[in-house]
Amino acid sequence: MTKIEINGAQLTYDEAGSGSVVVLLHAGIADRRMWREQVPALAARHRVIVPDLRGYGESELPPTPFAHHDDVLGLLDALGVERAALVGCSFGGRVAVDTALAHPERISALALFGAPVSGHEWSEETEQLWEELVGDVDPEDFTATAAGEVRFWVVGPTRRPTDVDPELIRFAEEMDRWALAAEQALSAIEVGELDPPAVDRLGDLRMPVLAAAGAHDLPDVHRLADRIAAEAPHGTRLPNVPDAAHLVPLERPEPVNAALLDFLP
Template sequence: MTSIRVGDATLSYDDEGSGPPVLLLHAGIADRRMWRRQIPALRDRHRLIAMDLRGYGESELPSAPFAHHDDVIGLLDALDIDRAALIGCSFGGAVAIDTALAHPDRVTSLALFGSALSGHDWSEASERLWVDLVGEVDPTDLDAMARAEVRFWVVGPGRRAADVDPALLTLALEMDRRALAAEAALGGVTQHELDPPAAARLPEIAVPVLVAAGALDLPDIHLLADRLAAEIPAARRLPNVPGAAHLLPLECPDPVNVAVREFLATTA
């Protein structure tokens, strides 16, 4: 682990390999450890930088207003990197998209896995699914919330916890508990959002984009992946990957690594 000062906070990251730079942006229920199956597979051809977003993992909480997409550029600046490919999962995908819109000259390509999207509204069906799967959970009980989020996102709606690798569930629970503490602390800090949000600006993205999702992820995520592929001019949608829910790169790394390697070979 390495850390560097970006603005008013110290950001932690892993930096391995050599070649065209690739920045990895974790899900909102995780931290940079979710990329531990991608770095060994890709570092022979690329410089892989997996960062903990501000407040998450081992990165410091902010003391002043900030924007995650500006932190991405701040880290690239601190590492003397002019342009990089961005790979994001879930919330990290939303940050990658925002970065490509706010700083289009700094991004060579995007690979998005189960991506969120700033300005996108979740459906009522997803809210009902939450109630069906986990019921009522006290949001101030971070341990209970972590268990609920892992059930909802990592296990997913189409299987039971017993169907999932116990080691994956243990890591996901640990990462999510820390992420919930980060979100609670970040709630007291102003975050500058992209204005207008990315949901209204997808046709502006001019770089190549790879879009994928786990077959066992939420229906809303599948629809959002379809939307990203339809509205981003140079986007390509992969078929949903069997055997994985929301943390696709961590749960099913082999097809992800193959797809990313092929994609970066022509874009990074």
């Protein structure tokens, strides 16, 4: 674990390996620990950098305006990295896409797992699924909220909790409790958005792009992966990963690692 000052904030990151640089960006219900199965696999061939996004995990959150995609660029600058591939899951995928659009000359490739994009609005179908699977939870009760979010995202709409490894559920809930505290703090700070947002700019992603999702993830997420792969000029759609929902790299590391090693420059 290393801490480094980026744009006025102390960000925490892990680093391993040598070679071309790969930055792993975690989901919004997680932190950098979700990549624990990818780091040793990728570090055999790459220099792997795994940060906690600002406010998440062990990274701090000063009360000053910022943008996550500018923090990613700041991290590359601070570590002397000219170009890097970005691998993002869920919210980390959104940050990766925003970074690639804001600073295209610095990004060599994008690999996206269950990624939304800035400017995308969730469908009524997704909102109805939330009501059916989770319902009303007290946002101040991080334990109950984390359990609901893990039921929705990590278990997914087509499985029951008993279908999923209980250790995965326990670990995901632990990470999400931290993430919920981060999101509460972030709500009081001006967080910059990409302007214009990414949803209508996917055709500007000129680097190789891999889009993937878990087979048990939301239909919206599957459609987004389809769209990203179709609209990015050099996009590839990985078949939906079986036996996984939203945190694909954590739940199914073997096929994810194989796909990344095949795809990354």
